[in-house]
Amino acid sequence: MSIGKRRRKLIPFAVIAALAAAFAASAATARTTASTIKVAVLSDCQGAFGAFDNQDLAGVVAAMSEYAGAKPKNPNKPRDGWTGGSVNGHPLKLVGIGCSNDRADTAIKETKRLMEQLGADVLIGPLSGDESIAVANYAKQHPTKTFVDGSAGAQDTTLKVRAPNFFRFNGDGAMWNAGLGDLAYNKLGWKTAAVVADDYSFAWTSAAGFIAEFCAVGGKVTKRVFPPLNTTDYSSYAQQMPTNVDGTFVAVGGAGLIPFLKAYEAAHGPIDGKKFIGNLFWGTPGQFEQLSTRVTGAYVGGAGTAGDLATPAAKKYANNVIGKWFKTIPPFGAAAPQAASTFTYGFFINTWGLIKGLQAVGGDISGGQKSLQAAIKKVVLPTAYGTIHLDKYNQGIIPVYYQQLYQKGGKLAVKTVGYIPNVDQTFGGTFSATTKAPGRTSPACVKRSLPWIGKTQHPKVTG
């Protein structure tokens, strides 16, 4: 056989070899250029909770940095986002941060922009109650995308809307107040109480937790007052508050809390802290420091958080997670003390839950994200304050803590005094998908049994 013929015979082998090499190269390329996962965050940079915008982002960016290899762009400004970050080679790209203002209408507009214009695959947020109801409804209409809550705590978001692709690892407003009704009636001796709450879904839910439990043990709520969110002059609402009750539960939050308390004092004289219980805003880092020491002694509902818990996990979360990735969280200053804020913690655990879901599927979000959504349902989070897992409606079953305000060195400080494990959104069987949603007149004040009454634990704390 001539050399020429032999060469011609080799040509098919050469072609096959070339094709094989090309295929191998392309496969290798495919491995190294795994598809990008586009992440969007929806925060409130305006409105009643606009001051907590950087706390929201600190939670997200810290979780991305701690668990997905990202790095904050600016350790003093969480809103700048992160660089790097991936799951199994799939880059986690921040495509946008939405700026909402506690209004559902704005939240939907921003969600559309983030998901449809910027093409996000997953959304982390929003911050507040009615926004989350609207976003959960949006999620229902977009089943191929995945949504995790930020810090919103309206009950309807998970109990009524029940979007299969919307997940919430933080509690709702009612869950966060577990233990307070029992405390008011059995420890503080309140037999009657008045309730004032912002007139929107989260505050209704927050008030519902106190009312349901206080009435469950035998208390009577004689007056419910609901000023609209973003009210600037609370004087007419403060005037409506009765003084012939044993105590008052206050669920006015965000920018409204201080103006409400000032209006209350103008109407009824100096506040006696022992006759007040506040919801989470009375203990939120960045907010409670603005309260007067006159509220010393008041009890405070938490947000599934206990910043002073004397456990290695709690200390590590504050100092070696939030405090490691951020030096300051504006406008409130040093980062570590803000780790237990409902906003920082809420956005942190929800982002962490998302990352764990992504890790479980190796970053594969193909197939309409069905595998990812199934994986997130199974996520168990060993958080700084206890273990969280999801119920059948994708709502976290969480540990709940409540606190008391006291004075330390002449300044107001927060001490955790009560702990109730495994609170779920049915609130011990009080609420269900068919019960009337929390509102101005619901829940009704009725006596019933709750599993944690008389069983509140007292955790060991620092300070």
Next chain:
Amino acid sequence: MRAAVTPDRVVGVVALVLAAIAPAIVSTYWVSVLLTQMLFLGIVAASLIFLSAYGGMVSLAQVAVYGIAGFVLGNATTTGNTKGLNLGWNPWLGVVVGLAFAVAVGLLFGALASRSTGIYFLMITLTYSVIANLFFGQVTTVSGFGGISGIPTPKVVGTDAHPNRLYYISLAVALAIYALLRYIVRTPFGLTLQGLRDDPVRMASLGYNVVLHRTVAFGFASLVAAIGGVLFVWWNGHIDPASIDLSATIDVLVIAVIGGLYRLEGAWAGALFFVIINNYSQRIGFIGPRFHTLIGAIFLVIVLVSPGGLMGLWERTLNVFPGRRRDPLDRTPIELGQAEPSV
């Protein structure tokens, strides 16, 4: 007789062709969000321009009426997972009831406001807008602060439908409304309305019922605004008091003024400009969430440089060329603050 080829008609045909082929030349987001939004906001602004340009009534109640249609539709069609009445009716029945309710309220608003003119009419309609916002914000039986979410749509524009479908339906509705408004202003009713705009005292002395004519015109404009409200709810799936607050009310006035308060086409030109600025200004670092500051500045420039808005600018550009015949509809824009005598 062949229609004369004028620059207006050429631009109109080009705009129509571009609108028809938009899904082929721009992104899905542009079609399903920006352009669809432009169409229904344009419809609401057209109802304002109709009242303003042909009836001499600058109304700030159009967003209230648009919201009433939306809230009624939401209450009628939702099924238990949101605020409101959750009546669970058929989406089409909800549309009919929403439109009927909005027109009825519009006629009532019109009957009360049509005895005043100028700044007084403006203030009364602003009051309607505030009342509607506070009503839906405070009355939790029908809405409350959080509004109504998850509002179902007819299958034709449902979640399973192609995203372009709502755009094309909005486009067809906008064109139909534009044609209807153009037709109405040339009918005896429309000509009478223009007579009332120019000299209500003389028209009254000629035997025309000024108040009734204005009320009916307001009711008709309410129907147009309500159709915009229905398209908004189909598009958004949600409505809450913030959708019809003072800011939204002013937005529609800004759209009409930027577009040109004296020509119907200005409604959609202004809406397109507004929607694009609203969407893309957020990407500019120093503007960020300060959209209303930016649009306020643009509004100021438009009022100072071209009181006729974008349409006025277009007219002025054409008038630069010699021999151009002025359109018979051309005239000085209505002075917002000019108080006309009450009738």
